[in-house]
Amino acid sequence: MALMSKGAEADLYLEEYEISPGNKMKVVVKFRKEKKYRVKQLDRKIRSTRTRKESKLMHSARENGVPVPWILEVDPENFYIVMEYVDGKRLREIMLSKELSKESVNELFREIGRIVGKLHSSGIVHGDLTTGNMILSEGGELYLIDFGLGEFSKRAEDFAVDIYVLKRTLESTHYEYKETLKYFLEGYSQTFEKVREVLEKLKDVERRGRYVAR
Amino acid sequence: MPAGNAVTHNGRGSKFGGGCLISLGIEGTAYKLGVGIVTDKGEILANVSRVFSPKKGGLKPREAAQYYAENISSLIRESLEKANLSARDIDIVSFSQGPGMGPCLRVVATAARSLSLGLGIPIVGVNHGVAHIEIGRLITKLEDPLVLFVSGGNTQVITFQDRRYRVIGETMDMALGNCIDRLGRELGLEFPWALSVQELAKRGEKFIELPYIVKGMELSFSGLLTSALEKIGKVRPEDLCYSFLETSFAMLTEVAERGLTLTGKEELLLCGGVGALDRLKEMLKEMVSEHGAKLGVTPPEYSVDNGAMIAWTGILYYKSGTKHKIEETVVKQRFRIEEVEVNWR
Ligand SMILES: Nc1ncnc2c1ncn2[C@@H]1O[C@H](COP(=O)(O)OP(=O)(O)O)[C@@H](O)[C@H]1O
Numbered sequence: 001m002a003l004m005s006k007g008a009e010a011d012l013y014l015e016e017y018e019i020s021p022g023n024k025m026k027v028v029v030k031f032r033k034e035k036k037y038r039v040k041q042l043d044r045k046i047r048s049t050r051t052r053k054e055s056k057l058m059h060s061a062r063e064n065g066v067p068v069p070w071i072l073e074v075d076p077e078n079f080y081i082v083m084e085y086v087d088g089k090r091l092r093e094i095m096l097s098k099e100l101s102k103e104s105v106n107e108l109f110r111e112i113g114r115i116v117g118k119l120h121s122s123g124i125v126h127g128d129l130t131t132g133n134m135i136l137s138e139g140g141e142l143y144l145i146d147f148g149l150g151e152f153s154k155r156a157e158d159f160a161v162d163i164y165v166l167k168r169t170l171e172s173t174h175y176e177y178k179e180t181l182k183y184f185l186e187g188y189s190q191t192f193e194k195v196r197e198v199l200e201k202l203k204d205v206e207r208r209g210r211y212v213a214r
Numbered sequence: 215m216p217a218g219n220a221v222t223h224n225g226r227g228s229k230f231g232g233g234c235l236i237s238l239g240i241e242g243t244a245y246k247l248g249v250g251i252v253t254d255k256g257e258i259l260a261n262v263s264r265v266f267s268p269k270k271g272g273l274k275p276r277e278a279a280q281y282y283a284e285n286i287s288s289l290i291r292e293s294l295e296k297a298n299l300s301a302r303d304i305d306i307v308s309f310s311q312g313p314g315m316g317p318c319l320r321v322v323a324t325a326a327r328s329l330s331l332g333l334g335i336p337i338v339g340v341n342h343g344v345a346h347i348e349i350g351r352l353i354t355k356l357e358d359p360l361v362l363f364v365s366g367g368n369t370q371v372i373t374f375q376d377r378r379y380r381v382i383g384e385t386m387d388m389a390l391g392n393c394i395d396r397l398g399r400e401l402g403l404e405f406p407w408a409l410s411v412q413e414l415a416k417r418g419e420k421f422i423e424l425p426y427i428v429k430g431m432e433l434s435f436s437g438l439l440t441s442a443l444e445k446i447g448k449v450r451p452e453d454l455c456y457s458f459l460e461t462s463f464a465m466l467t468e469v470a471e472r473g474l475t476l477t478g479k480e481e482l483l484l485c486g487g488v489g490a491l492d493r494l495k496e497m498l499k500e501m502v503s504e505h506g507a508k509l510g511v512t513p514p515e516y517s518v519d520n521g522a523m524i525a526w527t528g529i530l531y532y533k534s535g536t537k538h539k540i541e542e543t544v545v546k547q548r549f550r551i552e553e554v555e556v557n558w559r
């Protein structure tokens with residue numbers, strides 16, 4: 001097993017997986033590590049809930065036509081998921097290295113908007129919608145990953161938090177791309193109906209968090 | 215104390231040799247009024263403070279401001295005595311320009327302006343959050359840390375990038391310090407509430423599940439607080455405090471850890487009043503060691519709101535070319551840390 005990524009929450013391994021006799025494919029095993037800093041009870045709860053949730057959400061997203069890796073196996077008691085490997089690069093690195101023109105990035109965000117719109121229309125909140133959790137595949141398809149902080153919800157406020165997290169990522173990590181959110185919202189409104197309601201809630205979220213006097 | 219008669223920026227002789235610059239800083243954004251005196255060598259000559267402690271619950275900006283107004287002159291005198299200096303030895307005056315409670319900020323700004331005009335010395339308005347970070351860097355000697363800033367009014371993860379401090383994670387509703395205070399108050403504990411909550415928590419035995427809400431780098435504490443308040447009277451206060459701190463500190467540690475992996479920084483600086491709580495330090499230490507990173511904790515005297523941090527940051531601003539005209543010293547209740555261009559790093 002080759003260690004592929006050591007994240008804050010999980011270790012990810014690249015592996016060969018036999019889906020049927022003689023039929024192998026590359027997969028990613030995502031294992032949520034124990035965190036010694038938190039009490040055992042809380043630690044196990046967080047790791048198993050997130051593992052279970054992540055697989056359920058990704059499964060449901062895929063059924064609704066949202067591009068996410070295919071889940072092959074899940075074991076919440078042992079805190080791991082096996083999923084399809086997506087050959088590509090994270091959007092975060094693509095944007096930081098400026099290998100794409102601003103126009104291409106804007107175009108890409110229009111597509112991301114459509115994808116997230118579809119996700120929200122299916123009653124799924126991502127929970128950590130940053131460019132580090134988007135992979136652009138070699139084939140040019142954009143995939144969403146890392147659903148452990150997500151949830152099933154139909155509340156405009158929860159959707160607004162997704163948009164908020166993405167907006168904050170653009171402002172703090174990709175601050176040269178602040179206008180790019182506009183393109184995202186264009187795509188978003190093509191596949192999601194309650195955009196106005198969500199944008200209203202977004203204003204609330206922003207007021208609450210950042211600009212409240214102490 | 216170094217002697218000599220070196221000429222400083224205001225053209226006067228100073229008690230300190232080598233063209234040493236002396237800054238007096240006034241902090242007053244919330245309940246603590248502080249005055250500090252610091253040299254440009256980073257020597258802290260005085261750091262004194264007085265706390266307004268509201269008798270009953272709720273934010274009391276006007277009353278706090280009134281308390282400030284009554285105490286500010288004598289506190290400035292006290293700081294000068296401590297430093298063994300006279301007002302004429304001061305080369306620059308700096309003050310907390312924001313963010314904070316308007317009435318408090320205005321008292322502090324007014325005092326700073328009158329010192330500046332009366333003594334004919336430059337004035338610098340300093341961002342409160344920047345000051346917390348800079349005093350932390352001065353004392354812990356961390357070079358380029360990821361910053362976890364947790365206080366009564368702030369819960370932020372901050373990174374330095376392209377000449378600015380940038381908030382990459384933050385509470386979406388309440389500041390953690392404020393929540394801990396609320397819990398302590400509702401439990402009828404003594405002021406300072408956070409320390410009382412910590413004391414009770416140490417005797418906690420049973421972990422009670424409470425809402426744990428983290429969205430990537432964003433946190434939410436209001437659900438946790440509501441749920442904890444509902445449990446008052448139904449569970450042992452010790453267990454409640456224990457579970458509350460375990461849960462909220464785990465949330466902070468998780469976000470700090472995610473921040474470290476996102477930014478690739480190898481140091482973590484803990485600052486702000488909540489940083490004085492032992493269990494938080496312990497958790498962060500454990501987390502940081504797994505990443506081979508270093509943890510710096512600003513000692514309590516300088517991690518709570520204090521004047522020295524304002525004085526020191528005033529020097530940094532001033533030496534990198536920032537001084538303010540009187541009309542630029544208007545207070546900024548909602549002063550965002552990103553607004554400050556950091557020219558000294
Ligand atoms: N299905 C996948 N295919 C290819 N790479 C993946 C896949 N899932 C995750 N990764 C890589 O592993 C990294 C971490 O995975 P992620 O699920 O985001 O966990 P975390 O951010 O919690 O560590 C991702 O940023 C990505 O680079």
Ligand SMILES: [Mg+2]
Nearest residue numbers: 007132133146
């Ligand atoms: Mg991720």
